[in-house]
Amino acid sequence: xxxxxxxxxxxxxxxxxxxxxxxxxxxxxxxxxxxxxxxxxxxxxxxxxxxxxxxxxxxxxxxxxxxxxxxxxxxxxxxxxxxxxxxxxxxxxxxxxxxxxxxxxxxxxxxxxxxxxxxxxxxxxxxxxxxxxxxxxxxxxxxxxxxxxxxxxxxxxxxxxxxxx
Numbered sequence: 001x002x003x004x005x006x007x008x009x010x011x012x013x014x015x016x017x018x019x020x021x022x023x024x025x026x027x028x029x030x031x032x033x034x035x036x037x038x039x040x041x042x043x044x045x046x047x048x049x050x051x052x053x054x055x056x057x058x059x060x061x062x063x064x065x066x067x068x069x070x071x072x073x074x075x076x077x078x079x080x081x082x083x084x085x086x087x088x089x090x091x092x093x094x095x096x097x098x099x100x101x102x103x104x105x106x107x108x109x110x111x112x113x114x115x116x117x118x119x120x121x122x123x124x125x126x127x128x129x130x131x132x133x134x135x136x137x138x139x140x141x142x143x144x145x146x147x148x149x150x151x152x153x154x155x156x157x158x159x160x161x162x163x164x165x
Contacts (some may be wrong), residue, residue, distance in 0.1 A: 047119060088133035
């Protein structure tokens with residue numbers, strides 16, 4: 001059953017999370033099973049949609065759901081990646097203002113740390129994108145990391161992360 005046109009929340013569709021140039025290149029079917037769709041909806045409802053509303057700027061998904069075959073094709077991807085469960089997304093923020101790409105990432109990262117409307121399991125600020133995951137209110141670890149490139153990152157406290165920005 002083709003479920004790509006499913007609306008997850010007002011600003012996010014399933015297609016944004018399953019679209020993959022790598023999957024097309026290698027002929028991989030990256031369709032999301034029903035349980036993954038439920039997880040993606042929770043991620044959108046509790047993390048990405050509130051961020052979109054607080055920022056009032058588009059949140060552009062660069063990597064969402066990855067089936068196992070696709071995940072194996074992605075370099076620096078963990079074999080336990082939450083992307084395979086529909087619990088994670090990589091994104092950047094788009095704006096028509098003159099703010100730089102990095103400034104927008106930092107603004108989004110900061111909002112995710114200070115807003116009581118946004119919940120997450122893991123939040124990683126990389127040089128060109130943000131990775132966020134969501135499991136459930138009771139299971140979320142609220143783990144904050146800063147990417148150092150090459151798949152490396154360091155754990156930081158919320159207070160330390162806010163001083164870095």
